[in-house]
Amino acid sequence: MRPLRDTGPSVPKENMIIAELQTTISSLKEESSRQQLAAERRLQDVIQKFEDEKQQLIRDNDQAIKALQDELETRSHQVRSAEKKLHHKELEAQEQIMYIRQEYETKFKGLMPASLRQELEDTISSLKSQVNFLQKRASILQEELTTYQSRR
16 A cells, blocks of 8 residues: 655655656766767777778788789799799700711721621520520429429
C-alpha cells in the first residue's frame, strides 16, 4: 500500500525537482550526443588513417612487384644473351673440331699408304672381335668356376 500523497505545498518542489531532472537529462543527452559525435569523428579518423596506410602498402607492394619484374626481365635477357653466346661458342668449337679432324685425316692419309691404313684398320677390327670373344670366354669360365666351387 502506498501512502497517500500530500498534494499541498510540495507540488512546486516536485515540479522543481522534475524540471531539474529534465534539465540534467537534457544536458546528459547533449553530452552523450557530443561524445558520440567525437567518437564517430575519432573512428572516421582511425578508419581514414588505416585506409591511407593500406593504400601506401598497396603502392609499396606495387613498386616492389614492378622492381622484381624489371629484375626478372633483366635477368631473363642476360640468360638469353648468355645462351646465345654459349650456342655460338659451341658452333665455333664444332667447326674447329671438324676442321682439325679433316686436317688430321688429310695429313694421316698423306703419311700412310692406303694399303697400310686398311691393314691397320683390319687389325684393329680383328683385335676388337678377339677382345669380345675373350670377354665372353672369361665370363663362361667364371660361371663354371663359381658352379664348381658351389658344388664342393
